[in-house]
Amino acid sequence: MVNKVSSLKWFGLAVQALIVLADREELCPSGAVAEQLGTHSNLLRKILPHLVKANLIKAKEGRDGGYLLAKDPAHITLADVYFAMRSEPFSKGFLDTNATDCFTSSTQDALCSLKNEMEGWIVEGLKKKTIANLLADKS
Known part of the structure; x- marks a missing residue:
């Protein structure tokens, strides 16, 4: 499996893929999810294994395979997705500078x-939202 990445694009695609899967009751091939999202299936196939490993989705391999949510969308928080996708904190680059003596130690x-x-x-903000919160109202 590829390493996790700190990418808002990957996080966003993971959230969107979960929304697509939440709208289906049967297995959905990665190609169908990618088509619905308007993205490349190769990219999506790099993202979905992270969601499987985090037990957010289930995967069935093979010709008739695909993906399915592993739990109710109301029980999948965006924090769950964030932790499944990230390798480093979002704020990692915040202190990247070339100057070492620019600030005092207290600063x-x-x-x-x-x-x-x-x-x-x-x-904390991501814990407050679930995939269910993002689903379109069908009434």
Whole structure:
């Protein structure tokens, strides 16, 4: 399996793929999901194994294979998807600079604390939304 990536594009495609699968009761081939999303099936086949490993979807391999949600969309939070897809915190590049003596140690500590707070804000916000929250109202 490919390594996880810190990519909003991959996270977004993972969320969208889950929405497509939530709309189906039967196995759905990755090509059909990719077609519905207007993306390349090769890219989607790199993303879906992360969702399988996180037990968010089930996979059946082979000619009649495909993907299916592993649980109710109301029980899949966006934080679940975030953790399934990320290898590094979203805020990783926040402190990437070339200068090493630019700030005092207390300012550096404050910046590190802010970086950690930012990651916490993201995760807490994502915990509040589920795939079910994103499904279109069908009434």
